[in-house]
Amino acid sequence: TQLLEQSPQFLSIQEGENLTVYCNSSSVFSSLQWYRQEPGEGPVLLVTVVTGGEVKKLKRLTFQFGDARKDSSLHITAAQPGDTGLYLCAGSGYQKVTFGTGTKLQVIP
Amino acid sequence: KAGVTQTPRYLIKTRGQQVTLSCSPISGHRSVSWYQQTPGQGLQFLFEYFSETQRNKGNFPGRFSGRQFSNSRSEMNVSTLELGDSALYLCASRRTGEGIEAFFGQGTRLTVV
Numbered sequence: 001t002q003l004l005e006q007s008p009q010f011l012s013i014q015e016g017e018n019l020t021v022y023c024n025s026s027s028v029f030s031s032l033q034w035y036r037q038e039p040g041e042g043p044v045l046l047v048t049v050v051t052g053g054e055v056k057k058l059k060r061l062t063f064q065f066g067d068a069r070k071d072s073s074l075h076i077t078a079a080q081p082g083d084t085g086l087y088l089c090a091g092s093g094y095q096k097v098t099f100g101t102g103t104k105l106q107v108i109p
Numbered sequence: 110k111a112g113v114t115q116t117p118r119y120l121i122k123t124r125g126q127q128v129t130l131s132c133s134p135i136s137g138h139r140s141v142s143w144y145q146q147t148p149g150q151g152l153q154f155l156f157e158y159f160s161e162t163q164r165n166k167g168n169f170p171g172r173f174s175g176r177q178f179s180n181s182r183s184e185m186n187v188s189t190l191e192l193g194d195s196a197l198y199l200c201a202s203r204r205t206g207e208g209i210e211a212f213f214g215q216g217t218r219l220t221v222v
Contacts, residue, residue, distance in 0.1 A: 031209045042113070042199050042213030043152075050209075088152065092209045096165055097142070099152045 003027070004091055004100035012106040013079055021074045021087055021103045029091035029098075032065055032072045037086040079107045111136065113202050115214035122221050127188040130217045134181050134202030140164075141183040142211065143175060144199040152199070158183050159205075190221045 004025045013019055023032070031050045035043035047056050049065035049072060056063045060083075062075040072089055084107050089100040114133040122128050134141050142165075143155040154167040158177035175185045181202075187194055197218050201211035 033210060035213075040197070040216070040218065042115075042201075042216050045210055045212065048210055090211070097154075097211060099144075099154070102151050 004089055004098050006087075006089060006100040006103045008103060009101065010104045010106075012108065015080055015107055015109050016078050019076050019079060019105070021076075021105070023072045023074075023089035023091075023100050025070050025091060025098075027091070027093070027098075028069050029093045030069070031092045032069070033090045033092070034063055034072070034074055035088045035090065037088060038084075043086075043088055076105075079105075081107045081109050083107050113200060113212055113214035115198075115200050115217050117217060118215065119218045120220070122190050122219065124190055124192060124221055126190050127186065128190060128219060130185045130187075130198055130200075130219075132183045132185070132200030132202075132214060134183070134200075135212055138202035138204050138212075139181050140203040140205060141177055141181065142201045142203070143183070143185050144201065145169075146197045146199055146216070147195075155185065187219075192221050195219060195221045 007022045031048055033048045034046045036046055037043040047063045052067045052069045054065045060077045064073050087103045091098045116131045140159045142157040144152050146152045155169055156163055156175050157165040161177045172188045177183045197216045199216045200214045203211050
Protein backbone atom coordinates (compact mmCIF):
# COMPACT_ATOMS: atom_id res chain seq x y z
CA THR A 1 0.00 0.00 0.00
CA GLN A 2 1.38 3.38 -0.96
CA LEU A 3 1.07 6.04 1.71
CA LEU A 4 1.80 9.74 1.55
CA GLU A 5 2.33 11.55 4.82
CA GLN A 6 2.12 15.32 4.87
CA SER A 7 3.51 17.59 7.54
CA PRO A 8 2.55 19.66 9.28
CA GLN A 9 -1.15 18.76 9.49
CA PHE A 10 -2.13 22.28 10.47
CA LEU A 11 -0.36 25.58 10.03
CA SER A 12 -1.50 29.02 11.13
CA ILE A 13 0.78 31.89 10.21
CA GLN A 14 0.78 35.65 9.82
CA GLU A 15 0.58 37.31 6.43
CA GLY A 16 4.06 37.84 5.02
CA GLU A 17 5.67 34.80 6.65
CA ASN A 18 7.28 31.94 4.73
CA LEU A 19 6.33 28.29 5.14
CA THR A 20 7.18 24.84 3.85
CA VAL A 21 4.89 21.83 3.59
CA TYR A 22 6.34 18.35 3.24
CA CYS A 23 5.00 15.25 1.52
CA ASN A 24 6.82 11.99 2.28
CA SER A 25 6.51 8.37 1.28
CA SER A 26 8.51 5.18 1.32
CA SER A 27 7.26 4.46 -2.20
CA VAL A 28 8.59 5.76 -5.49
CA PHE A 29 6.15 7.70 -7.65
CA SER A 30 6.36 8.33 -11.36
CA SER A 31 5.02 11.84 -10.77
CA LEU A 32 3.62 13.97 -8.02
CA GLN A 33 0.94 16.63 -8.02
CA TRP A 34 0.06 19.39 -5.58
CA TYR A 35 -3.51 20.61 -5.15
CA ARG A 36 -5.16 23.38 -3.15
CA GLN A 37 -8.70 22.98 -1.92
CA GLU A 38 -10.96 25.66 -0.49
CA PRO A 39 -13.88 24.77 1.81
CA GLY A 40 -16.81 23.20 0.01
CA GLU A 41 -14.97 23.04 -3.32
CA GLY A 42 -12.97 20.40 -5.16
CA PRO A 43 -9.17 20.38 -5.15
CA VAL A 44 -7.54 22.50 -7.86
CA LEU A 45 -4.34 21.31 -9.48
CA LEU A 46 -1.37 23.60 -8.83
CA VAL A 47 1.55 21.73 -10.35
CA THR A 48 2.90 18.38 -11.52
CA VAL A 49 6.52 17.35 -11.00
CA VAL A 50 7.89 14.39 -12.86
CA THR A 51 11.70 14.30 -12.72
CA GLY A 52 13.67 13.54 -9.56
CA GLY A 53 15.20 16.76 -8.24
CA GLU A 54 12.84 18.90 -10.32
CA VAL A 55 12.00 22.37 -9.03
CA LYS A 56 9.02 24.33 -10.31
CA LYS A 57 7.99 27.85 -9.41
CA LEU A 58 4.50 29.28 -9.57
CA LYS A 59 4.70 32.94 -8.50
CA ARG A 60 5.38 32.76 -4.72
CA LEU A 61 5.09 28.96 -4.61
CA THR A 62 8.11 26.69 -5.13
CA PHE A 63 7.65 22.95 -5.56
CA GLN A 64 10.43 20.39 -5.38
CA PHE A 65 10.42 16.68 -6.16
CA GLY A 66 12.93 14.61 -4.22
CA ASP A 67 15.87 13.06 -6.07
CA ALA A 68 14.53 9.56 -5.34
CA ARG A 69 10.97 10.57 -6.30
CA LYS A 70 9.68 9.55 -2.86
CA ASP A 71 9.07 12.98 -1.40
CA SER A 72 8.19 16.54 -2.27
CA SER A 73 7.98 19.95 -0.69
CA LEU A 74 5.95 23.09 -1.24
CA HIS A 75 7.43 26.39 -0.12
CA ILE A 76 5.37 29.56 0.00
CA THR A 77 7.12 32.91 0.24
CA ALA A 78 5.39 35.89 1.84
CA ALA A 79 2.11 34.08 2.44
CA GLN A 80 -1.10 35.94 1.79
CA PRO A 81 -4.65 35.35 3.10
CA GLY A 82 -5.58 34.06 -0.37
CA ASP A 83 -3.19 31.15 0.18
CA THR A 84 -5.48 29.81 2.91
CA GLY A 85 -6.76 26.34 2.15
CA LEU A 86 -6.08 22.63 2.30
CA TYR A 87 -2.95 21.58 0.43
CA LEU A 88 -2.86 18.03 -0.87
CA CYS A 89 -0.07 16.15 -2.53
CA ALA A 90 -0.84 13.17 -4.77
CA GLY A 91 1.54 10.57 -6.08
CA SER A 92 0.96 8.70 -9.32
CA GLY A 93 2.27 5.23 -10.02
CA TYR A 94 1.23 1.65 -10.77
CA GLN A 95 -1.98 2.90 -12.42
CA LYS A 96 -3.08 4.47 -9.13
CA VAL A 97 -3.14 7.90 -7.57
CA THR A 98 -2.49 8.17 -3.85
CA PHE A 99 -3.44 11.33 -2.00
CA GLY A 100 -1.59 12.68 0.98
CA THR A 101 -3.11 13.32 4.38
CA GLY A 102 -3.35 17.07 3.71
CA THR A 103 -2.04 20.27 5.30
CA LYS A 104 -4.54 22.85 6.41
CA LEU A 105 -3.04 26.33 6.06
CA GLN A 106 -4.50 29.48 7.57
CA VAL A 107 -2.90 32.83 6.77
CA ILE A 108 -3.97 35.55 9.16
CA PRO A 109 -4.11 39.12 7.81
CA LYS B 110 -13.36 23.80 -22.30
CA ALA B 111 -15.92 22.83 -19.66
CA GLY B 112 -14.61 21.40 -16.41
CA VAL B 113 -15.82 18.44 -14.42
CA THR B 114 -19.49 18.76 -13.54
CA GLN B 115 -21.01 17.08 -10.53
CA THR B 116 -24.71 17.05 -9.73
CA PRO B 117 -26.33 17.72 -7.44
CA ARG B 118 -24.16 20.09 -5.39
CA TYR B 119 -26.06 19.45 -2.17
CA LEU B 120 -28.22 16.57 -1.01
CA ILE B 121 -29.99 15.69 2.22
CA LYS B 122 -31.15 12.11 2.68
CA THR B 123 -32.57 10.01 5.48
CA ARG B 124 -30.89 6.94 6.93
CA GLY B 125 -31.79 3.83 4.98
CA GLN B 126 -32.44 5.65 1.71
CA GLN B 127 -30.29 5.36 -1.36
CA VAL B 128 -28.67 8.09 -3.42
CA THR B 129 -27.21 8.48 -6.90
CA LEU B 130 -24.58 11.08 -7.70
CA SER B 131 -23.56 12.09 -11.19
CA CYS B 132 -20.28 13.19 -12.72
CA SER B 133 -19.58 14.45 -16.22
CA PRO B 134 -15.84 14.47 -16.91
CA ILE B 135 -13.93 16.89 -19.11
CA SER B 136 -14.59 16.20 -22.78
CA GLY B 137 -12.12 13.62 -24.05
CA HIS B 138 -11.29 12.29 -20.58
CA ARG B 139 -12.03 8.61 -20.23
CA SER B 140 -11.06 7.99 -16.62
CA VAL B 141 -13.35 8.95 -13.75
CA SER B 142 -12.44 8.42 -10.10
CA TRP B 143 -14.63 8.93 -7.06
CA TYR B 144 -13.48 10.03 -3.61
CA GLN B 145 -15.09 10.51 -0.25
CA GLN B 146 -13.81 13.38 1.85
CA THR B 147 -14.54 13.83 5.53
CA PRO B 148 -12.81 16.01 8.13
CA GLY B 149 -11.65 12.98 10.08
CA GLN B 150 -10.53 10.64 7.28
CA GLY B 151 -9.37 13.03 4.60
CA LEU B 152 -9.66 12.10 0.93
CA GLN B 153 -10.43 8.42 0.50
CA PHE B 154 -10.49 6.63 -2.84
CA LEU B 155 -13.73 4.85 -3.72
CA PHE B 156 -13.23 3.54 -7.25
CA GLU B 157 -12.04 4.39 -10.71
CA TYR B 158 -13.73 3.73 -14.04
CA PHE B 159 -11.99 3.70 -17.37
CA SER B 160 -13.80 2.96 -20.63
CA GLU B 161 -16.90 1.72 -18.76
CA THR B 162 -14.89 -0.77 -16.67
CA GLN B 163 -14.06 -0.51 -13.00
CA ARG B 164 -10.29 -0.34 -12.93
CA ASN B 165 -9.51 0.11 -9.25
CA LYS B 166 -11.50 -0.07 -6.05
CA GLY B 167 -10.90 1.28 -2.58
CA ASN B 168 -11.84 -0.25 0.75
CA PHE B 169 -15.50 0.63 0.96
CA PRO B 170 -18.46 -1.68 1.61
CA GLY B 171 -20.57 -3.04 -1.22
CA ARG B 172 -23.22 -0.39 -0.50
CA PHE B 173 -21.04 1.91 -2.58
CA SER B 174 -21.19 1.17 -6.28
CA GLY B 175 -20.68 2.97 -9.52
CA ARG B 176 -20.81 2.74 -13.25
CA GLN B 177 -19.59 4.55 -16.31
CA PHE B 178 -21.46 5.11 -19.53
CA SER B 179 -20.17 5.06 -23.08
CA ASN B 180 -19.92 8.88 -23.08
CA SER B 181 -17.62 8.61 -20.00
CA ARG B 182 -20.21 10.10 -17.66
CA SER B 183 -20.24 8.27 -14.36
CA GLU B 184 -22.69 7.68 -11.58
CA MET B 185 -22.09 6.63 -8.02
CA ASN B 186 -24.74 4.94 -5.92
CA VAL B 187 -24.89 4.50 -2.18
CA SER B 188 -27.59 2.22 -0.82
CA THR B 189 -28.93 1.89 2.74
CA LEU B 190 -27.43 5.22 3.78
CA GLU B 191 -25.83 5.55 7.19
CA LEU B 192 -25.10 8.70 9.18
CA GLY B 193 -21.40 8.10 8.60
CA ASP B 194 -21.88 8.43 4.85
CA SER B 195 -22.26 12.19 5.28
CA ALA B 196 -19.36 13.64 3.35
CA LEU B 197 -18.20 15.60 0.34
CA TYR B 198 -18.10 13.25 -2.64
CA LEU B 199 -15.62 14.27 -5.28
CA CYS B 200 -15.23 13.11 -8.81
CA ALA B 201 -12.00 13.49 -10.74
CA SER B 202 -11.41 13.00 -14.44
CA ARG B 203 -8.19 12.14 -16.22
CA ARG B 204 -7.42 11.99 -19.90
CA THR B 205 -6.53 8.30 -19.85
CA GLY B 206 -6.22 5.63 -17.18
CA GLU B 207 -2.51 6.45 -17.03
CA GLY B 208 -3.01 10.21 -17.14
CA ILE B 209 -1.04 11.81 -14.35
CA GLU B 210 -3.18 14.87 -13.71
CA ALA B 211 -6.64 14.67 -12.17
CA PHE B 212 -9.17 17.45 -12.50
CA PHE B 213 -11.84 17.61 -9.85
CA GLY B 214 -15.43 18.69 -9.83
CA GLN B 215 -16.84 20.89 -7.11
CA GLY B 216 -18.23 17.88 -5.30
CA THR B 217 -21.58 16.81 -3.94
CA ARG B 218 -22.17 17.53 -0.28
CA LEU B 219 -24.27 14.64 1.07
CA THR B 220 -25.87 14.95 4.48
CA VAL B 221 -27.57 11.90 5.97
CA VAL B 222 -30.02 12.63 8.79
